Amino acid sequence: MARFIIRRTLYALVTLLILSLTIFMVIRLTGDPVTLLAEPGAHAEDLDRIRAEWGLDRSWPVQYLTFAKNVFTGDLGKSFNYDMPVSTLYFQRLPNSLELALAATLISFLIGIPAGLISAVKVNSVWDNTGKVIALFGLAVPGFWLGLVMILVFSVWLGWLPTSGQGSWQHLIMPAVALGWYFAASLLRLTRSSMLEVLRSEYIKLARLKGLPGYVVIAVHAFKNALIPVLTLAGVNLVVMINAAVIIEVIFAWPGIGRLLYEGIFQRDFPLVQGVVMEAGIMIVVINLTIDILYAYIDPRIRLTR
Amino acid sequence: MAYVTEQTRAALGAASPGWAGLRRRWLRFAGQLPVVPLAILVPFVLVAVFANAIAPFDPTDPIPGAKIFAPPFWAEGANPTARLGTDFQGRDVLSRLIFGARVSLIVGVMGTVVAGGIGTTLGILAGYLGGWVDQVIMRITDAWLALPALVFAIFLATMVGPSMWNIIVILGAVYWTRYARVIRGEVLSLREREFVKLSEIAGASSARVILRHVLPNVLNSAMVLASLTIGVVIIAEASLSFLGVGVPPPEPAWGSMLADGRSMLMVGDWWLTVFPGLCIMMVVLATQLLGDWLRIRLDPQLRNL
16 A cells, blocks of 8 residues: 555656646747746846846756746745735635636536436436437536526526625526536436446345345445445536636636736736636646546455556 | 469459449448538538638628627518628628638647647657656646646636737647547557557567557557547637637637627627527537447447447
């Protein structure tokens, strides 16, 4: 187990290293970073001063080592516009994003798991086909367009819900549905296939042979085990939703991490963009590592095979 | 081929179904084609190809003398020539939708081709060569997978600057990872198969084995993945354009049309939001259905992909 944890942690570190290298290279290959840092129309002296200030006059390997060292010590640079460290800004916005992501997760659970369960138990029935249609639309209807249409219907036409902002539960409903929509569909698909797999297994046949009532077999024996991959996906989804809800947060003026990234893009606040992207990557790598280790802890086979 | 005797030739001739059989096979194939997705996709493709001939107005210029924000033809105060209304500059929404189909489909298909090309190549190299090449490629894949695709695409688009071809390359660069993973897995098992082993023993070079024996056997999976990627890429393009880092204005893209219409949503000008979104939805829906059909047809093992 110790060896497994060490190897996985090393992999995670390598992943982060490549990630930081990628971000570092992209910035330098697509143009002179000084032009991103300086005001448009700055003088040559100013550019040189900025170059020296940010260490951009040094060689690339030296620059990268500095960048990597800063990233690993949690220093992601300073935003121009806010004049604050990026990591401070990121963690200020994190609770808002978390609130939205948790609400969206709840909604995706409420839709995805029951629908997936019914689809699997009653394969090829009307329920299953309804589930398939929901899953299809979940992937085909862009969440942000769903958000716009909901604003049109529930805020503009019916006047039931506020169009944007944060505060009460009424503010939370539409962004959470728009964000959770896509994930509801993926949870539905996974719950269905996971349930189907479990229902085919030997111990379920045994439970049925023992004469247990159908709902006990499904609820106690099958569902509990089918839930493991589903919960894993939900965990990964949660982290993605926290970091990638850019458009939904823009549409609903939700003060989360996605909007921070958007502001960074539009104000040409380049350290902010770089920092948020890096932070998102770190968070996901750490979560993936945690899930891997938990899995290995639960299921010894994983430790041995990989 | 001295070994081919008269009898074999006769047998071959008998086995060959001739023209009647060909026609029958084609009819059977046509009968199995998925009707719903093609009924949606084919019109969109035709509209995209013949946009210049079909569109009633120039998509980037305002209609001379037209009011801005005119509603669709059935509503009160509509402009009879602009069937689906006009936008904030007085441009024809229908014409912009028509040319937008071109942008969406080109980005969707080309982005998928780029992603598939990169991913398949890297997947084959990693799986076939193994060793440190495999390690390097798979660690890069892991690292690129660690970023949410859209955030990564936004980051790249901000850095590179907006243009349609940049967006294609960016989306290709973001979405190749899944191909690399799946294809590598397949190549790992192909490498153990006899026809590959025998070809290696016969002295074929790595390049020859890859091109003659490995590549043809992973193309099915690549096709299936591609059919599932197109929709994702189309939505990603719309998202980038919506945020203003995608296809730059005045080029009509469905995503930027949604962004343009957003400010008028509050006063109830619904047509600016509903029509582009419906177009995106229908195209993506059709590609998903086509993908499902292809998946079941080409590779039953991939059903749970």
